[in-house]
Amino acid sequence: MQLEAMDRELMCSGHVGCPGCGATIAMRFALKTLGEKTIMVLPACCWSVIAGPFPQSSLKIPVIHTAFETGGATASGVRAALDMRGDEETTVVVWAGDGGTFDIGFQALSGAVERNENFIYICYDNEAYMNTGIQRSSSTPYGAWTTTTSGSDWKKLRKKNIVEALVAHRIPYAATANIAYPEDLVRKVRKARETKGSRFLHIYASCPTGWRIPAEMSVRIARMAVQTNIFPLYEVENGIDYTINVKPREYLVREYFKLQGRFRHLSEEDLDQIQGMVNEDWERLLRKAGERA
Amino acid sequence: MKKVLEGSQAVAEAVRLAKVQVISAYPITPQTHIVEILSDYVATGRMNAKYLRVESEHSCMAALIGAQSAGVRTFTATCSQGLALMHELLHWAAGARLPIVMGEVNRALAPGWNIWCDQTDSLAQRDTGWMQLYCEDSQEVLDATILAYRLAERVNLPTMVVLDAFYLSHTYEPVDVPEQEEVDRFLPPYKPAFTLDPGHPYSLSPLVTPNAYMEMRHDIALAMEDALAIFDEVEGEFARIMGRRYGAVEEIDTDDADVIFVTSGAVTSTVRLVLEELRSRGEKVGALKIKLFRPFPTEAVRRALSKGRKAVVVDRNYSFGASGIFAQEVRAALCNAPGHPPVFGYIAGLGGRDITTQMLSHIYFEVKESEAPLRESVWVGRQEVNRAT
Incomplete structure (x- = not known):
């Protein structure tokens, strides 16, 4: 792995994440790339806890913990203050979960990126409210069990396509990334750091606790999300220029679903239907990128 | 300038x-x-x-x-x-x-x-x-x-x-x-x-x-x-x-007052006018303007109101199920002061209705003539309407 900053470690051991937590892997690689001149805005999410209780912290950068729905707004204020103090060097980064991004924080995020506020917004996506104990969010995928979509009431609605919502704001840079593709992730964080204006990264971060998978499967399942086209890796510049970064081997989604307890209730027919949905989304993405299926 | x-x-x-x-x-x-x-x-x-x-x-x-x-x-x-x-x-x-x-x-x-x-x-x-x-x-x-x-x-x-x-x-x-x-x-x-x-x-x-x-x-x-x-x-x-100072509270003609109005905000100016008029007729009335609400100046409020025989709070606000909010705070400030005056609560001017000098004079004479409050809050300047059921 040719990565200039891999020796740099701005996240300490001793954090309180669950074994196999994808969000900690995402944080570690992101910080290696972002470097010390970073201020992090951390709205309520798993990482509010993972960072450790007062007076401890597993992060070696300044962090402002803030209310659930305020990531975009708080970061706007931090950036404004740094600009007034003449500090253009420090990067302001929001680090939020899917609930704080797709749901309760969406307004503040949309408002901030419409103003093209100069910060990076990183959403680590574990596809439900995991910190409160696995409740469905608008990021929870079709078919998933959560504690609020249980039994026969499993989620029968699509996951919100957050990147496309951000792309619709015509921001300078929006991209997906995945903990199982660290070179790609690091490159995108670096690209985001070097871009001005509103930048958005959507990082797939598996959750063994909430997905009912063994901790050691965390990275493998993350990789399969890309290889099945469930979570394509791509980036969009200025809301227009699409680039697909990984051309997957197109495993069947069935293989991804079968490994996870949260999808255990799905029938073969359900899985066929989901395969159709994934194919349809992939073809739409290819068209946007000007490529053929 | x-x-x-x-x-x-x-x-x-x-x-x-x-x-x-x-x-x-x-x-x-x-x-x-x-x-x-x-x-x-x-x-x-x-x-x-x-x-x-x-x-x-x-x-x-x-x-x-x-x-x-x-x-x-x-x-x-x-x-x-x-x-x-x-x-x-x-x-x-x-x-x-x-x-x-x-x-x-x-x-x-x-x-x-x-x-x-x-x-x-x-x-x-x-x-x-x-x-x-x-x-x-x-x-x-x-x-x-x-x-x-x-x-x-x-x-x-x-x-x-x-x-x-x-x-x-x-x-x-x-x-x-x-x-x-x-x-x-x-x-x-x-x-x-x-x-x-x-x-x-x-x-x-x-x-x-x-x-x-x-x-x-x-x-x-x-x-x-x-x-x-x-x-x-x-x-x-x-x-x-x-060259200007206001105080956490301001006492207006409290030293010999029997009845002391408690006010906040712009209505204090109207009370000042009413005080001039009533004082000219020999009425012993004063006012306590509360500027600092948090932290609440409990001691200053006690000191000022203990000079009078009755306190009357004009609240342009209301806490449903309780009373005017300044009245609540004033009562709480006084309750541990021995021999404190009774606190009359009046609700006036909600939603931008004017609080007039006539209204405040009416409140003054009503309080002057009452020994003790009959209710926690008296709503003044209110029209009679059929209650919603």
């Missing part, structure tokens, strides 16, 4: 003179003049500040929490629904010990939609940890806003400067606007107690277990207690430079 200003302009002038560095606001009537003027000051270079045109009041307060945490002086103005929407983050700003200053224009809460004067919006935030200053006229609005920065930054708690919708926000009065040099002598550049700095990485507002939370809250309680004395100190500094 004397200028004829709206209350809103008085706020904006004070914010300019305080050299605020980040302003964030969302439009809501009747606060908008304040932030329109500030937007113009920033656009034309009269202020060296960033103006964040956020998409809601909630985001507005979040942005100020971010900016103040990163070490700059901040301001916003709002009212009514906007303040209610900020509620969560009002707690946050105080808990995070950030000296944010806000202009709060007292406006009624919906429904029904009503843009006129009513204090329930700001009083409903009394438990958030913000200091609150209620102003009587535009001069006091300007002075209180400048003073609020010094006070907030000494105490490390946020401060709300409260002014009546329209009666103050949209009324032109002569106001003495201090020179920049005078304000600079009173208000030094902001030196944050802590700040977000990559050179010294701290985590602000992290997870706090039961092992530490209570001590943090107690620290805020102590800061609020200290704020009473600091308010006096800061007012003294202000008076030495500007």
